[in-house]
Amino acid sequence: MILPPHFIPFPTQIDSNDLPKKFTFPFYYEPHALSVIAAKELQNYLETQTNFQHNFGLDKNQDGLVIGKMFGVLVCQNESKKLGYLWAFSGKLAENNHHDYFVPPVFDMLQHDGFFKREEEVLNAINRKIEVLEKTPKYIVTKKKVIATKEKALEDISNQKERIKRLKTLRDERRIEGEKNLDFENFKILQKELSNESKEESILLKKMTKYWNYQTENIENELAKFTSKINSLKELRKQKSGELQQQLFDSYSFFNQAKELKSVGEIFNNNPPAGAGECAAPKLLHYAFHHNLRPISMAEFWWGQSPKSEVRKHKQFYPACRSKCEPILAHMLKDIPLEDNPFLENPAEGKDISVVFEDDFLAVINKPAEFLSVPGKNVSDSVYQRVKDLYPSATGPLIVHRLDMSTSGLLLIAKSEDIYKDLQSQFIKRTIKKRYVAILENIVSNDEGFIDLPLRVDLDNRPNQLVCYEHGKQARTEYKVIERKDGKTRIHFFPISGRTHQLRVHASHSLGLNSPIVGDDLYGTKANRLHLHAEEITFNHPILKERMTIIANAEF
Incomplete structure (x- = not known):
């Protein structure tokens, strides 16, 4: 064969x-x-x-x-x-x-004798015709005349309207003065005189408006000789482009x-x-x-x-x-x-969350790796669901902040709406401090530093994130190297902002540390787990008014 x-x-x-x-x-x-x-x-x-x-x-x-x-x-x-x-x-x-x-x-759109190249040349020919018409000296001059005529018309009519207002004020003053100082007959003569002046100014405004409408219409008719041809070509281009697009879709x-x-x-x-x-x-x-x-x-x-x-x-x-x-x-x-x-699988199956700290108002739990913080599109099992079952009398959203599914570590849980709002306010004001520990695939040369790379979602490949200086949200991370061993780096991350996948992108991106976190299946190489753990969180207790620090060491 x-x-x-x-x-x-x-x-x-x-x-x-x-x-x-x-x-x-x-x-x-x-x-x-x-x-x-x-x-x-x-x-x-x-x-x-x-x-x-x-x-x-x-x-x-x-x-x-x-x-x-x-x-x-x-x-x-x-x-x-x-x-x-x-x-x-x-x-x-x-x-x-x-x-x-x-x-x-x-x-193959690049095939020389294919329909796309043929139709592309038809569109290019239409574009060239439009370009020639739009660069014709008479068209350019006429277009400028239309603009100048409209500007002059607006200026003259506006000036006349201002003149009418100004003269009306003067006539009002003369009328008041005449009423005080003139006898009845002379005051009637003054009123008629003032009325005639007002009518004359109004007639002048109408004549002026009519004149400029005539001038504008004439010059616009001149311009229309060009624009009608240009618009016809643009309409033809739109039609041809739509037909070509549909042919492409079918091909x-x-x-x-x-x-x-x-x-x-x-x-x-x-x-x-x-x-x-x-x-x-x-x-x-x-x-x-x-x-x-x-x-x-x-x-x-x-x-x-x-x-x-x-x-x-x-x-x-x-x-x-x-x-x-x-x-x-x-x-x-x-x-x-x-x-x-x-x-479609439940990554949390067979795993448990552990309570590291709790009182009547809040709790801090240790989330395992590969465990959703909140219910997902296809899987409902999550920290939220487990906490809801653990504290059935708790009210409010419960989950104060989130961790990526693959990240393990500490999460704050609020047992009431008021506690939730207080802790949320601390996050917004950035008074809550978090420390993560990670192992990176390569050696990081600097002992410490800051990473400042704005992030946005990759619209073509959710949930991945992109570095984007135009549309991205500010994302800043402080880091400190703890140990370098066997070609890898153990590091502490201190996120200043809290963007999705922030630490993972800041670690792996060439403008960041250029060293993916070990086990990062999105930005590096998959391993037994993502070696990223939220090991420490510091916050103000909403009721006790004490500064509290909770620690849970990583398993790696």
């Missing part, structure tokens, strides 16, 4: 017993051993290839814009049960959609294993996010289904320098993005048995 192009057989025979029973759950996974082999083959190729030039930011002497890239591998079987793998990259690579050994895009159509095609327009109700369908995972699966290949396992990894906003580590495996890929993959993986979705 002829193998499909881009299908790369494994160099050695693979025992069928080594194949996974279910396909990779793409949004949270440990890469299967076969995916790791395929990924290493791809990484070896990237390190030695000479087929294209792309600056991944790994060679300081290389010219060009630095763009790291997500790559994907799909282990699959052909109809003869031969095992191999496919390679793909997200978006385009070295300004091209096609490269040897990599599967092609679902749709990005994805197979599933039943060979059912579904377009990106159908999947996203004709409102797909930018770049939908250009990630590695949809490319790989579409090619596999199109060539009757059965998917076995999949993995994606980052190659190159991390973007300034995100945390991406060279050669690190990452899940598929959710906003762009999840709706597409829901169609493509239809009826394929997947590994268990960990987001």
